[in-house]
Amino acid sequence: MSQDIHTQIENLRDELRHHNHQYYVLNSPSISDLEFDRLLKELIALESEHPEFFDASSPSQRVGSDISNDFQQVKHDFPMLSLDNTYSIEEIQDFENRIKKITSEEVEYVCELKYDGTSISLRYENGVLVRAITRGDGVQGDDVTANVKTIKSVPLRLMGSGFPEKFEIRGEIMMPFAVFNQLNEERAAKGEMLFANPRNAAAGSLKQQKSSVAAKRMLDCFLYYIPGDQLDGESHFKNLELAKSWGLKVTGDIRVCKSISEVFEFINFWDTERKHISVPIDGIVIKVNSVKQQRELGFTAKSPRWATAFKFKAERLESELLSVDFQVGRTGSITPVANLSPVHLAGTTVKRASLHNADVIEKLDLHHGDFVFVEKGGEIIPKIVGVNTDKRPAGALKIDYITHCPECGSELVRNEGEANHYCPSYLTCKPQILGRIEHFISRKAMNIDGLGGETISLLLSNDIIDNVADIYDIPSMGEALIGLEKVIYPVTYDIADIPLSRIIYAFGIGLKSIPNKLASTLADHFKTLNAMSQASLDELVVIVQDKVKAGKIREYFMTPFNELLDRLKEGEKTDGGISLEFVLYSFCVNGLSLDEARMITGHYDYLYDIAKASASELSANCGISLDIAESLLTWLGSNKGIVKKLNTLKTTSIQEKSVNNMIANIVKSKDIPFNRVLNALGIRHIGETASNNLASHFKNIDTLIAASFDDLVDVPDIGDQMAQSVIGFFADDRNMAIVSKLREAGLNFVLEEQEALSDSLTDKKFVITGTLSKPREDFKADIIAHGGKVVSSLSAKTDFLLAGEKAGSKLTKAEKLGVTVISESEFYELIK
Secondary structure, three states: OOHHHHHHHHHHHHHHHHHHHHHHOOOOOOOOOHHHEEEEEEEEHHHHHHHHHHEEEEEEHHHHOOOOEEEEEEEOOOOOOOOOOOOOOHHHHHHHHHHHHHHHOOEEEEEEEEEEOOOEEEEEEEEEEEEEEEEOOOOOEEOOOHOOOOOOOOOOOOOOOOOEEEEEHHHHHHEOOOHHHHHHHHHHHHOOOOOOOHHHHHHHHHOOOOOOHHHOOEEEEEEEEEEHHHHHHHHHHHHHHHHHHOOOOOOOOEEEEEOOHHHHHHHHHHHHHHHHHOEEEEEEEEOEEEEHHHHHHEEOOOOOOOOOEEOOOOOEEEEEEEEEEEOOOOEEEEEEEEEEEEEEOOOOOEEEEEEHHHHHHHHOOOOOOOOEEEEOOOOOOEEEEEEEEHOOOOOOEOOOOOOOOHHHHHHOOOOOOOOOOOOOOOOOOOHHHHHHHHHHOOOOOOOOOOHEEEEHHHHOOOOOOOOOOHHHHHHHHHHHOOEEEEOOOOOOOOOOOOOHHHHHHHHOOOOOOOOHHHHHHHHHHHHHHHHHHOOHEEEEEEHEOOOOOOEHHHHHHHHHHHHHHHHHHHEHHHHOEEHHHHHHHHOOOOOOOOOHHHHHHHHHHOHHHHOOOOHHHHHHHHOHEEEEEEEEHHHHHHHHHHHHHHHHHHEEEHHHHHHHHHHHHHHHHHHHOOHHHHOOOOOOOOOOOHHHHHHHHOOOHHHHHHHOOOHHHHHOOHHHHHHHHHHHHHHHHHHHHHHHHHHHHOOEEEOOOOOOOOOOOOOOOEEOOOOOOOOHHHHHHHHOOOOOOOOOOOOOOOEEEEEEEEOHHHHHHHHHOOEEEOHHHHHHHHHH
């Protein structure tokens, strides 16, 4: 009997593996999702009843565990090197020329898509997946096996036969665009920060501590390389074909090219076609096909000589410049931001782009109403790279950089030699106060969890805090903070396109008040106001679950001459969204026409921005009469509830648990060492490295305050500008009052000398760059503990560059300067 059940379990596993491969690898499902789920449930039930037949490679193990576990570091059997990048046809030709200098034989190439995800190495033993490791520093990476097991396209057990007893295969884990967009919508609905792009989302998903979370992210994986002499294949292409026969999902779009001209054809085809595939790619990988020639060509210190990556040029699109905002940062620096007509660029919708400073605006020669060319720097950050002057409206006015702070009205300052203007009122300008407090509580400064940006804004608006020192009054308030309202603003949708659920919730369609959840239910069911207005009473009763409420909603839609409803329906889109201009128009403000509503929304994106303006500002900015502006502001002022509901995702209050957590972390922060307290003060131009150097040199705050200009510039990496900034900061009585209050609160203003662990790095200067396996502060602490110094910029006097993954320009500069580049593992050898 036991043997029969074991056979039944194994048959189910084999059948599920077959269908999994058909669906996720071959994209050719042979059974329905319902039937697949039925088979899986049957397997799970049998395995649960018979734990003696447990198998870690069973299809049932893909569901993920809720047990949280830290990632372990695992060494790669073969180093995971990066590829050299090329950006032009000429550079690819140079690549071939270098190859031909080493080998005299004819060279055949394999071209593959360069997927834009996160690198992974899969280790199989006896056909079973035993380990999945991230790139890490190339020598060792994180063991993320539990999370990778949740990826349906990664076989837990190989098919067929003939595979080596033990081998590794490399690939890329990605998040398809559709999954990425859905994930960001869900995160926005919860008030969480959005992922910048699918690559970041994939990397973040892979590092989830709970594999059940990773399982919900619907990641995909393409495999493209088997390192070492693990296979007997004569060519890279044949090795991939072998891997494919074992059920591994190898890169799908691949071509063997007999010449470099065929490589160019492949590149040109995919430079256009990449817009039509479901996963992100950012280039083409070109590899020498012959394994024998690969061995002959060998490797440099960081990349194979037989492969290179051609990076596509950033996608460039044209968009209309709608307006320019000027934002105030925590140090008072003013950043101009362009508001654009939405364009879909490199996988995301772009509506805004930084203009950086006055020089950039001047160089671009921006005018109101211009059509501009937009790219994404590194496929992430949108930037304006030019203007289509042929489309410039006749008589368009030039965009001038502002002369006064947009928040507090102070006259802006631009110091000689600096690119940015800044607001000098750093103790009274609200964005600066907020930014300075956010910096103060950040991880590299005082590390106070529980005090996010929203909570800080709440405390500021309720006059509970006014500066960083006031934070240490919070523990004495306790219960007074419980119940303070906290508003979370929407990030998934632009208020210019308001969802139907928000309209129903805000205007209380048919009822005095409709709960947010019911509004969402109604919107999900009817999709549009027009469909909702045609619903029968019986249909509404089923949804609302209350006959009286359903009757009132029905009555509302049946009321003749319902001007508000008619106007909202007039502006409704097919998906139920309603534009802001129609919402304004629907307010039925005396005399406000649709054209005037459009003029207002051409300048303002959010209702609360309109409500904050004065009548004269509205009139001047939007070209409407003063009477209309006053009428609109009166309506907004007397209908704050509607405005608030339209502009907020949800409103919550600070709970007792949050208050207790906040207070505990504030108290805990008093143990932070002096160097980080100094960084937390937010002195202009003084960052983390400068704070460390100043603390190490002066030992305490009093000596630092008394330091002269000459004393300060004697400190390593402290220049004239930094020295003047330190002197200016402590010369201000208001800053000194804050320092005095922080001192009274018990913060550390004296450096506690730590006993050196060794002198192995004495007088050695380090620069740290790239993504490392642990926070940079930990490496800095290790360097200092062994007698070394950490500096912020590379020079010929730098001894070592500690380089992690994606080291970037500093790696190139280090090689030019002759600075020794070391990995994490080599660093640990130095201090061993």
